[in-house]
Amino acid sequence: MKFRDEYRDPASVHRLAEAIAQTAKRPWTLMEVCGGQTHAIVRFGIDRLLPPDVSLVHGPGCPVCVTPVEFVDKAIEIAARPGVTLCSFGDMLRVPGTQTDLLGARAKGADVRFVYSPLDALALARAEPERHVVFFAVGFETTAPANAMAVYRARREGIRNFSMLASHVLVPPALCALLDSPTNRVQGFLAAGHVCTVMGYEEYEPIANRYGVPIVVTGFEPVDILEGVYMCVAQLEQGRSEVENQYCRAVLREGNRPAQEIIRDVFRIVPRRWRGMGEIAQSGLGLSDAYLDFDAETRFGKVEPAVEQDSECISGLILRGERKPSECPAFGTRCTPERPLGVTMVSGEGACAAYYRYRRARVAAAVDG
Amino acid sequence: MMGGDGLALSCPLPAGDGGLVQLAHGGGGRAMERLLDTVIRAAFDEPLLGHRHDGAVFDVGGPIAFTTDSYVVKPLIFPGGDIGTLAVNGTVNDLAMCGARPLYLSVGFILEEGLPIVTLRQIVLSMREAAAASGVRLVTGDTKVVERGKADGMFVNTAGIGLIVAPAVIEPGSVRPGDVVILSGDIGRHGISVMAARAGLAFETAIESDCAPLAVPVLDLVDSGVAVHCLRDLTRGGLASALVEIAETAGLAVRLEEASIPIGAEVSAACEILGLDPLHVANEGRFIAFVAPEDAEQAVKILHSHEVARNTVVIGEVAQSPPGQVSCMGPFGVERVIDMLNGEQLPRIC
């Protein structure tokens, strides 16, 4: 597959790993902020190719993981209503709410369907005018243009049986929140390549300056990730803190203007609570005033913040990169993908699930029922 | 006119069935007999079906393998097959995996009210073809009809009886450290073809289900004198789930070489788009065999002579420990642990 296979070439991968080992003279801690990068790193064992001094931690890069529990509960509540169909990306269906998840709700009779694209949800609304279709819109900025387009088209076509439960999150405010934390150890970032395909990377420049951290816009294949690490380590060794673009085949500094326009039209910036991190100002997207007739919260009731449950789950620390999954006492024993204690184990892109799937050794031969 | 369950009350014969299955067709009366005769019995040239007895009676002449499976695939018809082909091949394959020659099948149909009879006929004909291709006889069956909305078109159960022909017991408990793991062909075709046929994940693709009967190559292998310790046909959950089940049951480890696992280019691309792991995607015409290391080369050669297994490859080997673990050596010299599918396989956007 072109633009994929060549970025998985073992010779190139090893060459980059070698270059990183040669360049890193001191210990460095880098963070990647993208579930897709977490997935690739753990699947290909990329962090195992790095010299021991270069530590790559996984940040809050999984929008599924950071969706507040109250939004999941709201989606479940909406789905249970008669005459309503709740459409969602597959990723969200097993994320636990307070009592159950969307698949559990489906088992009890709620009409929950997964879709590949928000346009599929819109098509459903067109095809079944007697039902009200709600689309559960999660994601980073990457997915925002597609979700915005679904609403925009609904308005153009006069489709009235369609609304959106918007729970989008934005990356730059989260980076600032991480960097503001007194316990932050992260010294450089790999910025999520596809987020930057949409938004560009101008908005990361003030962050790099203010906090003195290098930020490298990075792609998702092994060669991309290693090159991003290499560029970041090189900056750190040279005492630079700039924004660089590793993923230049897909990212321009100004990003994708038509996509940004539609985001600006359909959405507005709102405060957002991040599961495991609390509220971060101006870090979410909700529907703009002009499109409130498509807002599921307006139609079905506002989402109220839930009390974060006390449990031994440390997904907050994991999302902030302060602990690795293997450092959690419950990892792989009391907390597994079948019985997750928290979100980083449920979502396929959560750091804990990725570690579990690809990395943990079986602790005992006994299979627990 | 219809009682609570739609069946018990006297239900007049439908004047013309309009080409759709109706509740009366499951009522045990004339309408049902006509459906069975014209659609089902007519498809199978099978004397035992014609006896119209409560059960089929026959002598098998030796130890038997007995298996059953139910089929609920949606859509009913997909590129490369339909629920009928699956229902026959799936059960035939399970028997073969026990080291048995498949002989007799039963079928239970649960039909949804409103199912077009031409669809039922098409599926029954597929079953006839699949049965003939494997030399099995469909000798008994049952048909019920449920209300509209209760059966996704149709659900099918098949049960199968086969005569054990393998010289030694073929099961996970027979697997030994050092055994070689062989895979009969590329993975993921069935799951992708079914997904492609569902609305919402629609893509034009030439990928067809790999649904196929496997008894002939398997029995050839079993007959050949190769020490076959375990066989498993890959179905839901894909290659990964089959290997993990066997490793856990046997209390041994399996180590795979990722580069050796064949994945077709289109399957690989579809998995990329949907964010699926090909190791977890369903198959219906592939199997794995655990054979003694000294017989591995010959096993591969035997399987290569069969069309359906022409791309058989060695993909790994069995180790003593850690017990129950399946691991895979990746392209960059790093090994990762492979786990079973957890729940339904869902496309992802992250």
Place this chain on the structure above:
Amino acid sequence: MCLAVPGRLMSMAGEPPSPRLGRVDFGGVVKEVSLDFVPEARVGEYVLVHVGFALSVIDESEARNVFELLREMGELLESEVGPAQGVSREIQG
């Protein structure tokens, strides 16, 4: 996050205000994709697709640069440390 996959644009249809759609070939699998966000895309070019929308046109010359850089890096490494040794295999667990 953000599973976006590169594919080759094979054909286009539709003019604004209708949605612009394209058929994209992802190495043998063809899917219809929205081109609303890539008005500059031309048939034959590669686009990056996420949830049914093309988000950017892949710049092939930039893509080649990565490997140019790698090649230079390889030469540099060899001149410093000699030819690469065999790969050491690390077992996780």
